[in-house]
Amino acid sequence: MNAVASLLEYPSSYIEKLGNIHRILPWIMAFVVLLPLPHILETTLNEYYVYLANRICIFIMLCVGLNIVKGFCGQVTVGHVGLYAIGAVTSALISLHLGWSFWISLPLGVFAAGLAGVIVGLPSVRLEGAYLALATLGLGESVRIMIAVTPFFGSSTGLISIPSPAIGGFVFDTYRSYYYLVMTAALIGIYLSFSILRSATGRAFMAVREDTIAAAVHGINVTKYKLLAFVISALYAGAAGGLFAHMPPGYIHHNNFTIIEMVTLLLMVVLGGIGHIWGGVIGAIIVTIIYDQTLEFYFYQPLLFGLSMVLIVLFMPRGIGGMIDRYLVTKRFMAIQEGKSNGAS
């Protein structure tokens, strides 16, 4: 543990220094560090792992979005996959049938998901806790059933040959080129989520989470902020869906949006620690890799995931993010103690 800590000491202080110059600098740094990743993966392993990296980036976006409504605002939703599906299908249909470019269809898909987010959020005004969870579960599953039974949405065959995005002559049609797109999107997503957390909106979310009545007393429009949280997370989900739909095979099927995906997503957030942004990112990375590595035990996979979810909730309720927080707090405390003892002697 100590070795790891001292290893992390230098970069973390460096990042802090960068952040002091301008707060966007660490993110640019991260972008630069992550740029050669597909090259490394392709040379050391193979192209499949680049695809895996793309999936991780998409799941990071979903996780970060889910964390906003769940972690910041305290509203339980398990229908997130429905919003993801809406974003994916809308963007795919627009680019398939109208022939518009990715750069128009993606925002439209995001917009559609945002609208759906309002519908998902509406019950939150009336419903609390577990009832809200069930209502959102119903909505998410309804979306999947709609896609599964309506031929226009690509019922049993799915939607095929969705065009790849392009800037001028550069087409994002390989996993490697697509990686730059999703990685950028994921980084922007994480950055924006930190911005929201820092802003007055983020503080209002947290106030609603801690105590709805107290928040209302302090002049926070609870209804508005609950809806806003749902819409923001829906926008994230829509963006992730759009990016998923246009990913090189260009193929989506309603099996991509089942309850198993929802469990995976939920496990990521729970493992990472609810309400902890970096925790969610770490959770997304870990769970996607585990999911991929255990594909051969297909039958037992949901059992494993469900059981680990139950056990994490029981024995590690704050997840990985909680562990990180505790470590940081302990470190700060130790530093203060040391400073005190030095001052005393």
Added chain:
Amino acid sequence: MGFDYSSLFAFILFGLTIGVVYGIVALGISLIYSGLDIVHFAHGEIYMFGAFFGLVFSNQWGLPYPVAFVLAMLCAAVLGMIIERVFYRRLTKGGGGYTVAGMGMIICGFGMSIVLMNIAFLIWGAGAEPFHVDLGMPFQIGDITLPKSYALTAVFAVTLMTVLHYFLKRTKIGLAIRAVAANKDIAYLMGINVPLMISLIFGLACGLAAGAGVLIGPMQSVQVEMGYLMLMKAFAAAVVGGFGSLPGAIAGGILVGITENLGAAYISPNHKDIYAFLLLILVLMFKPSGLFGVVARVKA
């Protein structure tokens, strides 16, 4: 071309019987909610387990249907109590409303439902199993043919509800359960064994779900994925009828069943599973306290 009233009547009748079953599951959800302040997410899976228990007892062991019905209810009740004791008790003891800490219960239930579903999948496989119950020729009412299993469902359901009503309203344990649902701290002070009563509530609700599963088995087939949709429909029924009330849950279930059958018959059979949810959203928007006007408890 005249409107076919007899087929309309048949659809309503089928919806009614299915709806009663939804109502029974909704009753269990309502019971757990009022007793433990949680929504049991794995309730649909308990229902599915109940159906499989019934299938095993009735078809493989060759027990008569009513015996299988009661046995399946007992087994599911025990299963529910074990799950509650081992997993949920730790969380409910932690207490807390539905804040981030209380979210654990929902996630735990969700995970548990996946676990149960996959255990059933590993035991019984993914295919739909037919549930044969030889009841004889279907009834003939006018020009509608009503299979006997539907009539049987109605009879069993009404019996179940009467027994439950009597149990809750007339017996001493029922009184204790209602006291625990009203206020746990004061129930403690009155000398009621609250943890035991909570287990009992859980067992009762799980038994009801299993009963519904055994009832619906002969009408449809029994399969692993049946629980998940049932949870949603039963939840819709509970909300439509108004949380908590026994007649409300049943009436909500019947309404959901009829809506679903009429929608499947006259709008589009493919979207059958969505109608219950549409009804739920409509009720939430226009009359959130449910049709029977029982005020939903707001926990800020």
